[in-house]
Amino acid sequence: MDVYENFSREELIQRIKELETNLSQSAMNNADMEEMSENLANQRKINFLNILMNTILSNVFVAISVKDIFDGFKYIYFNQAAEDFTEVNASDVLGKTDFELYPDPRRAHEIRTEDYSTIKNGRTHKIMVEYEKPNGDIRIVNTIRLLITNPDPGASPLLLVMLWDVTEQRQNELDLIKAREADKMKNAFIANMSHEIRTPLNAIVGFSRLITETDNDSEQQEYLTIIDNNSSLLLQLINDILDFAKIESGTLNYNISYVDLKDICHEVYVSQSLKMTSDVALLYNGDLLPSVRLQTDAQRVEQVLLNLLSNAIKCTNQGFISLSYKLEDGFVRVSVTDTGIGIAREKQNAIFDRFVKLDEFRQGTGLGLSICKMIIEKLGGEIGVESEQGKGSCFWFTLPLSVPLAFPDEEDDNISDNIPEALPGQYTLLVAEDVLENYLLLQAVLKQQYRLIYATNGRQAVQMFKKYEPDLILMDIKMPVMDGFAATREIRELSSDVPVMALSAFAYDKEKEKAKECHFNDYLVKPVDIPLLKYKIKYYLNKNKK
Known part of the structure; x- marks a missing residue:
């Protein structure tokens, strides 16, 4: 205090004020330093969280994108998974709309409609839907779309879209379902074949014994007819099974040569005419049809025709069955039309599937039409049916016209x-x-x-x-x-x-x-x-x- 003894009262008061000011400034500087230190720590924490979030979003397998709704639905975020899925770089996406990214405006309109639906509902979730990428590739995806409202007044809400590709997963599930169904069908097929083969065998064995026990000529002839019919049926069953096995293993032989469709149809017509009853007419106007030269397998075409005509004969009790063909652009269309029982509309899509029998009480493998389909497609054509239940059916197939084979030297x-x-x-x-x-x-x-x-x-x-x-x-x-x-x-x-x-x-x-x-x-x-x-x-x- 000796220092201040010679100070006047005014000087002492001034000195005290200076000291108080210095102390106050010092305290303030210390507070600023503490606040700056805390702000720096917070900023570092925010930067680390940003890096962490960006690392997560860049490495997650979910494609994530964000659009700014008030800025015309332009993309403002596009992660690495989105780049990988769409095969488009983020630099080519950011700042653009779907109308600028998709060549087909219809696809862009579809996406914009989904955007509006999400804005209205706040959230949309779709499972296993088809998604068309900008390059036109179709994938199966799961999607979640969310509306993100910005708390800052006047700021634009954002649209968050997350999707993940499940195409392979879906295909694996379908393959598993198909394998299970195939196993069921195979077991049913084996059981059905046991029944179908034993039925004609029973007649063959039984009447073969009876024929040795009778001297009556008419009875013997009747038994022989029954044995012959059932032998033909058994042979057809075995042929269908063998053909199916060969097709499945890829070993069915095709002998392609230069043939005339008119000759094939004529030969089939002659052989099937013997099976007709007096109530059903088999029509074939061969004299009015042109010769059609094809490079194809005559035996396989004949096999298909015999199958279609045999089915028509079984299903037609009165009226007619007609065999015809006509030339179309690059193809010949062959038709077998009948006035039989017809096929219900809901069953027509499955008619060419394996092991399908429209009438479980009719004998057969359920393979005939499936084999026909595989043969015709192998020969470069198509096969189909037009039918109305109770009025008849028209089975048709096409074969490609081609340049005739030259005779080999x-x-x-x-x-x-x-x-x-x-x-x-x-x-x-x-x-x-x-x-x-x-x-x-x-x-x-x-x-x-x-x-x-x-x-x-x-x-x-x-x-x-x-x-x-x-x-x-x-x-x-x-x-x-x-x-x-x-x-x-x-x-x-x-x-x-x-x-x-x-x-x-x-x-x-x-x-x-x-x-x-x-x-x-x-x-x-x-x-x-x-x-x-x-x-x-x-x-x-x-x-x-x-």
């Missing part, structure tokens, strides 16, 4: 060099037949006496005639590449003496007349009478020898 055909030499005095017969089973039948009955050489088409028959000079030719009429008529005309230019006998399923006079014009020596109709065939072969060989 002679050096391109493979002729086996493994044919054994003829024994002394042994005659050589050339068999031209495209169906292996038919050749094997001839081989079984003729190989003990003759050397046989085998051609699978008319072109090959001509080449083998030139190479082996056979003593007699058994010529099928309907063959791929070159038919029997054309092959015989070429052979006749090389030899007028060699006997040529036609073996054909065509039994009409016009085919026989055409065979005469082509200088066939004889014409036998399939199924061939074996004793007659053997007699004819001996007759022409002896005649030619003289």
Whole structure:
């Protein structure tokens, strides 16, 4: 206090004021420092939380985007998952609207409608919906859309969209469902086949025993008819099962060749005419239809037609069944129409599915139409049905028209060099037949006496005639590449003496007349009478020898 002894009262008061001011300023500076330190800590915490949130949003597998509603629904946020899902960079999205991002304005309108719905309801949630990406790719997604209201007065509300891709998950679920359904269908199929196979077998076995116990001719004939019908049914069941197994394993063979649809339809019409009753007419105006050249598998087309006609015959008690075809742009459309029981509309979509039987009380595998569908699609066509219950049905399929196959050059055909030499005095017969089973039948009955050489088409028959000079030719009429008529005309230019006998399923006079014009020596109709065939072969060989 000695320092202040010489100060006047006024000076002392002034000094005290200065000291108080300095103390006050010091206290204030300390408070500012504390506040600044606290603000800095808070800012650091906020920055860390921002980094943390940005890291989370950038690495989460959910696509997240945010739109500013007051700014025309422009994107203001687009995370990494959104970039990966849409395959569009965030830099190309931010500041733009959906109308600027999607080439198709209809898709942008759909999204904008969803935006308005979310604004109205505050939230929308959709599970497993189709979502079209900007590049047009369709994915299955789950989505959540939220309206975020900004508490700052006058600030724009935001629209938050979150979605995640569940396409693979959905596909796995569908595959599992399909596998379970397939397992159910397979078990039902096995049980059904056991029943279907045992039914005709029961008739075959039972009437085979009865036929040995009766001497009555009419009863024997009746039993034979029953056995024959059930044998045909059993054979069809087995063929369907085998074809289905081959199609499933990808081993069903297709022999593509140049054929005439008119010939196929005619042959099917002839074979099915025998099955008609007096109350149902089978119509086929072949004379009014044009020839249609196709590159296809004639046997498989015939199989489809036989199946469709057989179904029509089973389901038609009166009226008619018609077989026809017409040319369309690049295709030929083949139709089988009937006036039968028809098919209910709700069942038409499943008619070509596997193991489907519209009438559980009718015998069959439920595979016939499914096999037809797989065959026609393999041949490049489509198959379908138009039907009204109680009024009839029209089953149709298409086959593509194409440029005709060129005949292969002679050096391109493979002729086996493994044919054994003829024994002394042994005659050589050339068999031209495209169906292996038919050749094997001839081989079984003729190989003990003759050397046989085998051609699978008319072109090959001509080449083998030139190479082996056979003593007699058994010529099928309907063959791929070159038919029997054309092959015989070429052979006749090389030899007028060699006997040529036609073996054909065509039994009409016009085919026989055409065979005469082509200088066939004889014409036998399939199924061939074996004793007659053997007699004819001996007759022409002896005649030619003289």
